[in-house]
Amino acid sequence: MHKKNTISPNIWLMKTEPDVFSFYDLMNAPGRTACWEGVRNYQARNFMRDRFQIGDVALIYHSSTKIPGIAGIGRVKSKAYPDPTALNPSSEYCCELSMKRKESQWVMVDIEAVSPLPELIPLTLLRSHKGLAKMALLQRGQRLSIQPVAADEYQIILEIIEKSRFFGFASE
């Protein structure tokens, strides 16, 4: 039985548009680490603020692109801290409410690239796995940019990665 404790890391799925910032950009960032700025959804923010722990796993997902899917694995390197772009008038992430209150209403975390996948796991492949049917990402109309991933779902994803390492997705 899975027992929740402070040792086992949480697993998160974090969406990004690769045209804006891809997993490969993260790989090439100094220290392979970047701050995950620009999250502007309360539920996603609250996950970072209340639930993110250093050492948590982050599955980096590419959205709004030709082949959406999981591109790489990252790790949470910091606790949540205020996202300063909310207070930057020249940033596309500038936030009116934050400006009015003179305090960022948004948070971010530092994410480190751990390893790219042998190949991107397409959304279509995730959909084809029965064991992932309840995964948040796959639910109709799901748009949340930061989602918790269940331990058993993560295990299935790791198995998919292991298979693709040797055989590619042709084996699926």
Add this chain to the structure above:
DNA sequence: GCCAACGTTGGC
């Protein structure tokens, strides 16, 4: 580019 489905806003 379309559009379904969602989150947010604001009038009442």
Add this chain to the structure above:
DNA sequence: GCCAACGTTGGC
């Protein structure tokens, strides 16, 4: 606090 209108997300 309701809910219609609007804006956004994101697969296709």
